[in-house]
Amino acid sequence: MTDHAHGSRRALPEPLAGADGPADGWDAHVGRDVDGTPLAAPGDLPVAEFTRHAHELVEWIGRYLAEPERYPVVARTAPGAIRDALPSSPPRTAEPLETILADVERVIVPGLTHWNHPGFHAYFSNTASIPGILGELLTSALNQNAMLWKTSPAATELEQVAMDWLRQLLGLGRGWFGMITDTASISTFLAIAAAREARPELDIRGRGLAGRADLPVLRVYCSSHAHSSVDKAVMALGLGHENCVHIDVDEQFRMRPDALAAAIAADVARGMLPIAVVATVGTTSVAAIDPVPEIAEIARAAGAWLHVDAAYGGAAAVVPELAGILDGVDEADSVVMNPHKWLFVPMDCSALWVKHPDVLKRAFALVPEYLVTREQDAVVNYMDYGVQLGRRFRALKLWMVMRAYGADGLAARVRQQIALTRAFADWVRAEPHWEVIAPVHLSLACIRHAPPGLDAAATDAHNERIMHAINAGGEAFLSHNRTNGQLVLRFAIGNIRTDERHVRRAWDLLRECAARDLA
Numbered sequence: 001m002t003d004h005a006h007g008s009r010r011a012l013p014e015p016l017a018g019a020d021g022p023a024d025g026w027d028a029h030v031g032r033d034v035d036g037t038p039l040a041a042p043g044d045l046p047v048a049e050f051t052r053h054a055h056e057l058v059e060w061i062g063r064y065l066a067e068p069e070r071y072p073v074v075a076r077t078a079p080g081a082i083r084d085a086l087p088s089s090p091p092r093t094a095e096p097l098e099t100i101l102a103d104v105e106r107v108i109v110p111g112l113t114h115w116n117h118p119g120f121h122a123y124f125s126n127t128a129s130i131p132g133i134l135g136e137l138l139t140s141a142l143n144q145n146a147m148l149w150k151t152s153p154a155a156t157e158l159e160q161v162a163m164d165w166l167r168q169l170l171g172l173g174r175g176w177f178g179m180i181t182d183t184a185s186i187s188t189f190l191a192i193a194a195a196r197e198a199r200p201e202l203d204i205r206g207r208g209l210a211g212r213a214d215l216p217v218l219r220v221y222c223s224s225h226a227h228s229s230v231d232k233a234v235m236a237l238g239l240g241h242e243n244c245v246h247i248d249v250d251e252q253f254r255m256r257p258d259a260l261a262a263a264i265a266a267d268v269a270r271g272m273l274p275i276a277v278v279a280t281v282g283t284t285s286v287a288a289i290d291p292v293p294e295i296a297e298i299a300r301a302a303g304a305w306l307h308v309d310a311a312y313g314g315a316a317a318v319v320p321e322l323a324g325i326l327d328g329v330d331e332a333d334s335v336v337m338n339p340h341k342w343l344f345v346p347m348d349c350s351a352l353w354v355k356h357p358d359v360l361k362r363a364f365a366l367v368p369e370y371l372v373t374r375e376q377d378a379v380v381n382y383m384d385y386g387v388q389l390g391r392r393f394r395a396l397k398l399w400m401v402m403r404a405y406g407a408d409g410l411a412a413r414v415r416q417q418i419a420l421t422r423a424f425a426d427w428v429r430a431e432p433h434w435e436v437i438a439p440v441h442l443s444l445a446c447i448r449h450a451p452p453g454l455d456a457a458a459t460d461a462h463n464e465r466i467m468h469a470i471n472a473g474g475e476a477f478l479s480h481n482r483t484n485g486q487l488v489l490r491f492a493i494g495n496i497r498t499d500e501r502h503v504r505r506a507w508d509l510l511r512e513c514a515a516r517d518l519a
């Protein structure tokens with residue numbers, strides 16, 4: 001790709017003063033365009049432009065939300081098509097917003113996979129809900145940076161309040177320190193970094209891991225169905241991927257506490273040091289729920305930090321009769337749950353709670369002089385608890401979503417999605433040659449079509465073709481996984497606009513595509 005705007009190499013600018021005459025006045029400092037004319041004072045666009053286009057955009061978004069099925073759920077775009085439709089370098093001169101927004105609709109929107117489509121059943125479907133969208137709009141306009149209390153007292157304190165509200169909605173006990181990150185992957189990374197720092201005698205913060213004969217091998221345990229973000233955190237923290245130990249699961253895909261205890265005992269006998277155990281509430285593969293109370297006991301006996309990954313499943317605890325899925329989590333040292341996944345908050349918003357903020361702070365706090373503030377010992381400066389300095393004001397949209405639906409409204413929506421998923425699983429089970437692969441506790445059903453006469457490989461290929469046929473149709477989007485070596489179709493419900501009609505339609509499509517594939 002050529003880069004017209006910048007050329008390949010550019011000489012350093014001439015010193016402005018004296019470049020072409022005496023530096024008399026503002027023009028000389030502002031500089032001149034290539035043709036020698038003084039640059040106009042830049043500034044933002046007129047506010048009237050904002051208001052006019054914002055009104056139009058809001059109308060557009062309103063139509064988009066009112067007709068979420070207007071576009072095919074999966075983008076029908078060939079790789080590279082969007083890049084090819086756009087200029088390879090930025091414009092030299094200003095373009096009108098009309099043109100830019102028209103290009104959004106013409107070029108960008110057709111290249112979107114629509115997570116807001118009610119037929120989105122792949123991965124874990126999510127929602128940008130109306131209060132959340134309004135919160136994001138305000139967030140970008142207010143442009144807060146919640147790095148220090150002082151740089152945004154309201155963002156910092158609303159983050160504390162919103163995280164405490166969310167803790168209560170999930171039925172967690174008191175004594176948790178809450179913070180918002182971008183993703184569960186980063187939340188889990190921070191938690192395992194804290195676990196590493198929970199052993200101050202190792203002085204990894206100061207001395208690192210490399211080249212040290214005095215350090216034991218540090219081990220982290222999770223189930224063989226845990227999310228890859230646990231592996232990535234272990235890799236990124238320099239512990240070595242082979243030290244992320246995947247523990248066997250039982251017939252319901254839950255981590256086996258006996259296998260965990262045995263693995264830890266064997267490692268300790270070899271001189272290794274267990275530093276963390278990660279339990280999952282709602283695994284990505286089948287939404288299995290690890291037995292957290294038993295795992296907590298084993299982790300505590302081993303002196304290891306217990307982190308609970310409830311990125312997806314934790315949201316179900318807003319339903320009072322399902323609060324039990326977080327049993328034992330109050331015994332953990334940290335827990336992550338993603339409001340941007342199953343709690344209707346737009347991307348991105350991940351909630352991390354830790355029991356020992358002092359340890360997280362020990363792992364990350366480093367305050368250069370220019371960030372010292374007078375009140376720093378009396379307030380929370382969120383930059384002290386993670387890698388990033390600058391932090392988005394994510395609490396606003398979370399707070400607005402919790403207020404706009406209320407505890408009862410959130411519970412009603414999550415409850416309805418679980419009921420729809422269970423109904424779907426019942427239809428699948430009742431149909432000859434269709435199978436539901438794992439217990440349906442939450443809003444994910446893993447299914448497959450296993451018609452007689454097909455061997456294992458042919459059954460996998462058949463299911464894969466069913467999925468591709470549905471996804472090409474534009475009405476529904478499913479994803480797949482391998483469970484016990486078999487290809488299974490993942491059907492998740494998490495979009496606020498999905499109702500029974502969409503689920504019935506997806507089930508019709510599944511059977512139609514299966515029949516057509518065998519014909």
Ligand SMILES: *Cc1c(COP(=O)(O)O)cnc(C)c1O
Pocket residue numbers: 124182183184185186227229280282283284309310311312338341350
């Ligand atoms: C989705 C998911 C993650 C990763 O979430 P990100 O916020 O995308 O990093 C981690 N763990 C589980 C169990 C998940 O479902």
